[in-house]
Amino acid sequence: MVHFASLIILNIFLILLLKKVDALQYPSVRQTGVNQCPNPNNNACAFVDCENSGTCIEDPTTIDCFKCQCTPGYTGRICETQIPILPIKCNLVCENGGTCIGNGAGYLCKCAAGWSGTYCQIKEISSVCSSNPCKHGGTCVPIGISYSCFCGTASIYTGKNCDSTTPMTTDECPLNCAPGHCIFSGNAQKPYACLWNGVMRPTDGTTG
The missing domain is CATH 2.10.25.10 (Laminin)
Known part of the structure; x- marks a missing residue:
């Protein structure tokens, strides 16, 4: 009797095993x-x-x-x-040469070198002066996302990039430099100076 019961259990096990093999072998079954x-x-x-x-x-x-x-x-x-994962259409407007990239998880702007931010709108400070914008020996100093050129205390050059010898207008310079002309001094506390015949004059515009 015990032997007969064992055969029944064995047959049930084999049937289940064959069903597993059959189910995995024929994936079309639904x-x-x-x-x-x-x-x-x-x-x-x-x-x-x-x-x-x-x-x-x-x-x-x-x-x-x-x-x-x-x-x-x-x-x-x-x-x-x-x-x-299917690509999705980018709807970001990436600035300054940035490229919009995306996948099934979202999208973002891949920024060009020297730019960062969600839309590549922030110029990295470390790269503001990398192009050496200050001419004729001027020194570039990063200021936020921009820069300033200090042209030097004895330089005859002026302008944003130290590339001009044109005297400043009265509106630009608060000093009375006649008969000389006003230049950037390169001094953050006293940014203007008078230049006359190649000689730096005191910032009050006098020749004494």
Whole structure:
């Protein structure tokens, strides 16, 4: 009697094993209706490994008696197929040569060298003076996202980039430099000076 019972258990095990092999070998088999599982109490998940961290759930409404609940990004009968990440259309306006890039997770601006920020709108301080904008020996000093050129105390050059010898107008310079002309001194506290015949004069405009 015990031997006969063992044979029955062995036959049931073989049937379940063959069903697992058959289900995995023929992926075209799908849910076709209600109560399609031939053996609803066969503990089907004991014989199934859902891939990519999927979770097996016994389901008597499927021909295989189970279904795999897949993690995000995967699909398929046993979660064997990765869902491709499709590019999305960028809707950012990237400035200063930046390029909008994106994927299924979002989009951003890839900035050109020397620029940063969400829209590449911020000029990096370290690169403000990298192009050496100050001419004729002027010194470039970063100021926020811009710069200032100190042309030197004895320089005859003036202007934003030390590239001009044109005297400043009265509106630009508060000093009375006649008969000389006003220049940038290179001194942050006293930024203007008078130059006359190549000689720097005191910043009050006198010659004494």
